[in-house]
Amino acid sequence: MKRGLRVGDAPELWNLERPDEILDVQRAYVEAGAQILLTNTFGGNRLKLRRAGMEDRLEEVNRKAAEIARRASGGRALVAGDIGPTGEFMEPYGSFSEEDFYRVFREQAEVLASSGVDLFVIETMTDVGEVKAAIRACRELGLPVAASMSFDPAGDDFRTMMGVRPEEAAKCIDEAGADLVGANCGGVSPEEMAQVVGRMREATKRPLFAEPNAGKPELVDGKAVYRLSPEAFVEGMRKVAEAGARGLGGCCGTTPEHIRLLVRELG
Numbered sequence: 001m002k003r004g005l006r007v008g009d010a011p012e013l014w015n016l017e018r019p020d021e022i023l024d025v026q027r028a029y030v031e032a033g034a035q036i037l038l039t040n041t042f043g044g045n046r047l048k049l050r051r052a053g054m055e056d057r058l059e060e061v062n063r064k065a066a067e068i069a070r071r072a073s074g075g076r077a078l079v080a081g082d083i084g085p086t087g088e089f090m091e092p093y094g095s096f097s098e099e100d101f102y103r104v105f106r107e108q109a110e111v112l113a114s115s116g117v118d119l120f121v122i123e124t125m126t127d128v129g130e131v132k133a134a135i136r137a138c139r140e141l142g143l144p145v146a147a148s149m150s151f152d153p154a155g156d157d158f159r160t161m162m163g164v165r166p167e168e169a170a171k172c173i174d175e176a177g178a179d180l181v182g183a184n185c186g187g188v189s190p191e192e193m194a195q196v197v198g199r200m201r202e203a204t205k206r207p208l209f210a211e212p213n214a215g216k217p218e219l220v221d222g223k224a225v226y227r228l229s230p231e232a233f234v235e236g237m238r239k240v241a242e243a244g245a246r247g248l249g250g251c252c253g254t255t256p257e258h259i260r261l262l263v264r265e266l267g
């Protein structure tokens with residue numbers, strides 16, 4: 001967004017129209033020491049692209065994103081095909097079945113797999129049925145799969161937007177067959193993410209990963225802003241690691257400086 005992406009624009013369009021900007025951003029994270037780089041395909045599924053008026057460019061968008069990430073990595077980082085939510089609801093809240101979602105994810109995952117990604121990262125999920133559909137679609141393509149859900153504080157508990165607790169999420173992701181189980185984004189600070197991870201730890205034996213935001217979102221002029229400094233972020237990440245996460249990363253608002261310090265202190 002610092003480079004001029006406007007609120008409401010599909011970030012995936014930049015894979016086609018401003019590929020050098022995406023390459024630059026991704027290179028900055030590789031330079032910072034990131035070992036896994038995510039493709040710019042969070043909204044690259046058919047349902048999301050349809051709303052952005054880009055449904056007919058699905059294959060092109062995902063293929064190009066994988067190509068950019070592979071170039072940015074230059075072999076120094078693994079490239080993960082990034083899969084985000086459809087933005088739609090399953091029955092009874094919406095009109096889609098788990099099978100519909102499965103087909104949507106499978107279509108995107110096939111393009112990413114055939115474009116040479118090393119693994120999949122399914123992230124920011126809030127619904128059990130949706131994350132299961134995504135894991136199944138990715139697993140069938142024979143690559144490692146990491147899957148994470150997104151939590152908000154709820155009294156003295158944590159829940160996804162659809163009401164799922166950390167233990168339930170970990171159990172569901174584990175049983176669906178993902179290789180890594182995680183949490184990312186949402187309304188939690190890194191310290192609260194450590195509590196989420198601690199609760200997931202009790203529900204699965206699979207390796208855990210966590211990618212919190214750079215602090216809690218603050219709304220400024222209708223935009224979410226994340227202000228936690230790299231130092232404070234890494235202090236929180238120390239607790240996330242102590243709580244049992246082996247894979248550490250950053251979601252919204254985490255700059256290359258956040259990742260550089262994370263790698264230096266905890267890598």
Ligand SMILES: [Zn+2]
Nearest residue numbers: 185186251252
């Ligand atoms: Zn995020």
